Amino acid sequence: MSEKERKIQKISLAEVAQAAGVSKMTASRVLRGEGGYSENTRAKVMAKVDLLGYVPNRLATVFAGDTNSTFVGVSIPDLGNEVFAQVLEGIDRKLGSHGYQTVLGLTQHTIEEEEAWIRTVLSWQPAGLILTGRSHSRRALDMLRTAGLPIVEIWDLNSSPLDVSVGISHYDSGFEMGRYLVGLGYRALGYVGTSHDTANAATARLEGFSKAVIDGGGSVVRQFCLHDTASFYPGFYGTEQLLASGAAVDCIYFQNDSMAFGGMQYCQKAAIEIPDDIGIAGWGDMPVASVLQRRLTTLHVSHLRLGQTSAEAMVARISGETYPTAKNIGFHLVPGATTKRNVL
Amino acid sequence: MSEKERKIQKISLAEVAQAAGVSKMTASRVLRGEGGYSENTRAKVMAKVDLLGYVPNRLATVFAGDTNSTFVGVSIPDLGNEVFAQVLEGIDRKLGSHGYQTVLGLTQHTIEEEEAWIRTVLSWQPAGLILTGRSHSRRALDMLRTAGLPIVEIWDLNSSPLDVSVGISHYDSGFEMGRYLVGLGYRALGYVGTSHDTANAATARLEGFSKAVIDGGGSVVRQFCLHDTASFYPGFYGTEQLLASGAAVDCIYFQNDSMAFGGMQYCQKAAIEIPDDIGIAGWGDMPVASVLQRRLTTLHVSHLRLGQTSAEAMVARISGETYPTAKNIGFHLVPGATTKRNVL
DNA sequence: TTGAAAGCGATACCAA
DNA sequence: TTGGTATCGCTTTCAA
Secondary structure, eight states: OOTTSOOOOOOOHHHHHHHHTSOHHHHHHHHHTOSOSOHHHHHHHHHHHHHHTOOOOHHHHHHHSSSOOSEEEEEESOSSSHHHHHHHHHHHHHHHHTTOEEEEEEOTTOHHHHHHHHHHHHTTOOSEEEEESSOOOHHHHHHHHHHTOOEEEEEEOOSSOSSEEEEEOHHHHHHHHHHHHHHTTOOEEEEEEEOOSSOOHHHHHHHHHHHHHHHTTOEEEEEEETTOOSSHHHHHHHHHHHHHTTOOOSEEEESSHHHHHHHHHHHHHTTOOTTTTOEEEOSBOOGGGGTSSSOOBEEEOOHHHHHHHHHHHHHHHHTTOOOOSEEEOOOEEEOOSSSOOOOO | OOTTSOOOOOOOHHHHHHHHTSOHHHHHHHHHTOSOSOHHHHHHHHHHHHHHTOOOOHHHHHHHSSSOOSEEEEEESOSSSHHHHHHHHHHHHHHHHTTOEEEEEEOTTOHHHHHHHHHHHHTTOOSEEEEESSOOOHHHHHHHHHHTOOEEEEEEOOSSOSSEEEEEOHHHHHHHHHHHHHHTTOOEEEEEEEOOSSOOHHHHHHHHHHHHHHHTTOEEEEEEETTOOSSHHHHHHHHHHHHHTTOOOSEEEESSHHHHHHHHHHHHHTTOOTTTTOEEEOSBOOGGGGTSSSOOBEEEOOHHHHHHHHHHHHHHHHTTOOOOSEEEOOOEEEOOSSSOOOOO
């Protein structure tokens, strides 16, 4: 079976209709259950559908009809990051329960990949697009405008999105952590993250964090790991570098929990006691955060719910309903045992 | 914009052709780059394509032509399980690099969900299907046979698959762990997992494990957590129940690493020393396994590679190439510090 | 190198 | 309640 050969011969609606002795239109009405036919006719048609194993060609349906497809394009940066996997799970389940199918696009955190994927997915006439992130290439923006589809931008809340936005304020989440740590008495804060070419959610968190720390009379020393994913090892080595630089740091805020775990591992290796010698804080509240002997101080976001809410927003927009421009799903800080107990 | 309204007016090939002063066919040839036109013509057409922002309607292309779509349906049990997220990542990246798009289906480990999803996705004329798992409903099998598409069954290697199979032998992986633990001197083994309605990979692992243990003169006490996902908490409570049952167990084999982490957490709470009082072994080698203070004894599978290989198999099958019926991607046991050191 | 016409499988619209 | 016919955007086929 070569790609060039004719596709497998399938049963068409016309064949079902002929077998049942009715017109295509009548068969079509029966299959759509839109009424306008007798019970007798219905039975005849359905009998042939079962007999012939008829599977409708939805491509033709969308093509001929005046509806869009039931595809929803979903772009996700990467699935190695547990939180995005959860978001996707929430999206796909909810979308599926409304009769839509997810067409996945992994963008590797670059707007170029996103642009290429948008171009492709738009050619399939999707019902809408759910995009992770709020920055898009110029050409991507042009295409999206021209397509005129419902667009849900998720992750970092956007007060002036293309269409609607669902997520949390990453700036605020960083700010809250900064304020919390300052409140515990920390002043010499460190930050360990990966480097970003473009403005993104982690950058927003760092900005909020720095603002809160500086407002509280503290300072932040930053350590970026170049060209790396925000995972365990960069957290380990980033911590090593930060501490080797001689910076006097009493607590480190990490880009996410995975990196924080790496940092904790380094501290253990270097015989640095947590939280006595140094405090550790993460972001995301990964399920395994509770595996550790010490509960990690972090910030909890319901990623599954973020996904579900995004899908609900999409379904609403497809149906032409209005939906809040910016839907904040909220977060809460999780005080753990990797930072000092509340001073008072 | 209601669902019932006409779809957004888009630019069609005919409009591009007219603007360029050529026929539809000529424009079509230029866009496909199949040759048979002058450079001058090509330039004229492409200029109008850019000017008008033409996006081809691939639905119409597939519909009119004799090719299938570039969709590949991919069914995954769930994404809460980190290993499946990695598999999906590998699949989508590789598929994307070959010009195919992933249409996702989350089956929640049930063949009923899978059947419903297969029915839907087939109606979109996909180029092929990648299915996680080897058991399918009767009706699903009928549909797959009728569709006559390339099918790649992944995860548990299948010597007589529908089409081709990519994965590892879960039976063998369980057997190897059983043999290893017996080799360390353990004889009273426990197993903690979730309950399964259907035969699945975890069941195969347990069977292989039990065989090896019994061959080695040991025995296995099983503890199943009903109706639960194979994650941290069931591991915790399953361990508690197993030990509370009074079973004398010197080592516990868990369905996967997440459950093993839960078990370790319980042991810590109950002041049971690992590995002095009890040994712990998992499956899957999750990245965080190396986060723990003690390296978990587990079994490593390259999930990303499993995904990539599956996608390569799919691409090969779509092109009509032959591909090994069963492609074993292998695994290796990771001796950790949660079990005794080698006795000798 | 180019173009005209038929047709893919369904639905919309109008007529009976 | 039913059916005929045009049509969606593109490719195939055949002719020029």
